[in-house]
Amino acid sequence: MRAMVLERAGDPLVLCNLPRPEPGPGEVLVRIEACGVCRTDLHIADGELADPALPLVPGHEIVGRVAATGTGVSDLRAGQRVGVPWLGRTCGHCRYCRTGRENLCDVPEFTGYTRNGGYAEYCTADARYAFALPEEADPVALAPLMCAGLIGWRSFSLAGSDAIERLGLYGFGAAAHILCQIATRKGIEVLAFTRDGDRAAQDFARRLGASWAGGSGEASPKPLDAAIIFAPVGALVPRALREVRKGGRVVCGGIHMSDIPTFPYADLWEERQILSVANLTRADGEAFFPQAAAAGVRTETAPYPLEQANAALDDLRAGRLQGAAVLVP
Ligand SMILES: [Zn+2]
Ligand SMILES: [Zn+2]
Numbered sequence: 001m002r003a004m005v006l007e008r009a010g011d012p013l014v015l016c017n018l019p020r021p022e023p024g025p026g027e028v029l030v031r032i033e034a035c036g037v038c039r040t041d042l043h044i045a046d047g048e049l050a051d052p053a054l055p056l057v058p059g060h061e062i063v064g065r066v067a068a069t070g071t072g073v074s075d076l077r078a079g080q081r082v083g084v085p086w087l088g089r090t091c092g093h094c095r096y097c098r099t100g101r102e103n104l105c106d107v108p109e110f111t112g113y114t115r116n117g118g119y120a121e122y123c124t125a126d127a128r129y130a131f132a133l134p135e136e137a138d139p140v141a142l143a144p145l146m147c148a149g150l151i152g153w154r155s156f157s158l159a160g161s162d163a164i165e166r167l168g169l170y171g172f173g174a175a176a177h178i179l180c181q182i183a184t185r186k187g188i189e190v191l192a193f194t195r196d197g198d199r200a201a202q203d204f205a206r207r208l209g210a211s212w213a214g215g216s217g218e219a220s221p222k223p224l225d226a227a228i229i230f231a232p233v234g235a236l237v238p239r240a241l242r243e244v245r246k247g248g249r250v251v252c253g254g255i256h257m258s259d260i261p262t263f264p265y266a267d268l269w270e271e272r273q274i275l276s277v278a279n280l281t282r283a284d285g286e287a288f289f290p291q292a293a294a295a296g297v298r299t300e301t302a303p304y305p306l307e308q309a310n311a312a313l314d315d316l317r318a319g320r321l322q323g324a325a326v327l328v329p
Contacts, residue, residue: 009047036061171231
């Protein structure tokens with residue numbers, strides 16, 4: 001099968017012809033229809049995340065069809081459409097798994113990081129961590145939901161979704177453009193903070209329902225109940241903190257961020273909180289996919305042939321994308 005492989009961090013991916021993987025016990029073989037390109041893939045390719053399983057097939061926003069099932073798989077059948085997310089497997093018995101926080105499992109496996117992912121024609125996945133997806137939908141449109149959508153949803157939950165009337169989103173890419181649609185559908189006012197001067201992103205945010213869009217260097221026109229930072233820019237943390245009300249949360253939605261500058265304690269005072277979001281749980285998926293369907297989320301995608309994975313990563317790195325890049329094998 002064709003696959004784009006990271007052989008060494010910092011190098012471009014290489015087109016390889018790999019043997020088609022065999023599903024082990026409890027696994028499914030997935031024929032990939034589409035795989036989204038996430039900023040995390042960029043951090044892995046650039047060597048900003050430790051110890052990827054090199055040589056590695058990246059990609060964890062996988063939409064495909066079950067091509068074969070390993071022994072012991074009863075919930076999924078051949079031909080069925082599934083989504084394979086970042087959380088590839090958990091141990092089931094560490095303190096986190098036992099307390100409903102499998103996203104923090106002590107010995108997890110991550111798709112496209114510690115096990116091969118979706119920049120390929122086929123992959124295997126633990127059947128227990130694959131989500132059933134709508135059969136009729138466009139696979140390219142579904143792909144960004146698999147991480148950008150899920151992580152946006154988890155960030156929104158941790159930001160205190162039920163108590164938010166006005167939400168700030170810092171960085172208006174794949175995750176924000178999905179969450180903006182869900183939040184505004186719930187009647188929440190969304191303010192979008194983009195790279196300074198990025199008019200295209202600001203227009204995009206307003207088109208998706210944001211009441212205001214401006215540069216992240218600008219002050220918010222109104223106080224925020226919560227803010228979510230999707231851009232990997234630590235300097236945004238104290239900036240967002242100054243914009244949230246008493247008791248408000250600033251949630252960092254990315255896996256990697258530049259250092260956070262110091263700031264006066266007064267900006268944190270009055271029970272403001274800063275927190276990070278790590279990974280996802282299967283329960284997040286069970287909550288998120290119906291919400292995305294109910295909100296009629298439409299993802300903005302830029303499809304690339306599988307062989308163009310390096311161009312997709314370069315476009316993401318340079319901020320040339322609106323919405324999400326998706327590889328099609
Ligand atoms: Zn565990
Ligand atoms: Zn991701």
